[in-house]
Amino acid sequence: EAQVTQNPRYLITVTGKKLTVTCSQNMNHEYMSWYRQDPGLGLRQIYYSMNVEVTDKGDVPEGYKVSRKEKRNFPLILESPSPNQTSLYFCASSGDLSGGSYNEQFFGPGTRLTVL
Amino acid sequence: QKEVEQDPGPLSVPEGAIVSLNCTYSNSAFQYFMWYRQYSRKGPELLMYTYSSGNKEDGRFTAQVDKSSKYISLFIRDSQPSDSATYLCAMKGGTGGFKTIFGAGTRLFVKA
Numbered sequence: 001e002a003q004v005t006q007n008p009r010y011l012i013t014v015t016g017k018k019l020t021v022t023c024s025q026n027m028n029h030e031y032m033s034w035y036r037q038d039p040g041l042g043l044r045q046i047y048y049s050m051n052v053e054v055t056d057k058g059d060v061p062e063g064y065k066v067s068r069k070e071k072r073n074f075p076l077i078l079e080s081p082s083p084n085q086t087s088l089y090f091c092a093s094s095g096d097l098s099g100g101s102y103n104e105q106f107f108g109p110g111t112r113l114t115v116l
Numbered sequence: 117q118k119e120v121e122q123d124p125g126p127l128s129v130p131e132g133a134i135v136s137l138n139c140t141y142s143n144s145a146f147q148y149f150m151w152y153r154q155y156s157r158k159g160p161e162l163l164m165y166t167y168s169s170g171n172k173e174d175g176r177f178t179a180q181v182d183k184s185s186k187y188i189s190l191f192i193r194d195s196q197p198s199d200s201a202t203y204l205c206a207m208k209g210g211t212g213g214f215k216t217i218f219g220a221g222t223r224l225f226v227k228a
Contacts, residue, residue, distance in 0.1 A: 040220055042218045042219055043206075044218070045218075059215070103148050103150060107160050
């Protein structure tokens with residue numbers, strides 16, 4: 001089954017404790033992206049990646065890191081989480097070498113993060 | 117000013133009604149316009165996308181883009197209770213490249 005998986009789905013942590021949210025897709029997609037969703041603000045793009053070892057900042061990259069060492073994985077790293085990073089996070093992927101659309105992003109199920 | 121403005125609603129309509137959802141934007145360089153549907157506790161899923169101006173129809177859904185007014189719409193005909201969800205517009209292209217900007221989403225309730 002074609003899908004984007006994220007882990008963990010729920011996480012409660014404390015300020016300053018480094019964490020990683022994993023994202024994996026099995027559709028051979030080149031493009032992957034991380035978003036956060038907050039009430040009244042919609043989805044805001046954190047980082048995106050065009051391909052392995054190619055990443056770029058979205059609209060709200062401060063406090064986050066990403067890496068793309070393999071095509072299928074795109075982890076989101078919070079080196080020192082703070083309470084303002086409490087949010088619902090989505091990973092998404094799109095576009096493959098066979099001509100799949102880069103406009104159709106497939107989203108994961110979301111990770112609800114709470115930073116105390 | 118946000119790059120993309122979308123009324124958060126909620127919008128409540130009776131079953132069978134025609135629903136109109138809208139977004140305005142400020143960046144004239146946007147070229148691709150998408151509509152996503154998001155059910156509660158789920159990730160968004162793409163409904164439709166259009167390139168540049170014009171209309172696109174898919175079943176009960178019609179997407180319209182008016183680049184001269186920087187205004188996009190999604191129409192849902194014969195709305196069903198299963199259409200109850202949050203609808204997000206999204207845009208990208210031009211100088212922003214692959215950066216995608218989403219609206220805040222409009223919450224829709226269709227009552228049986």
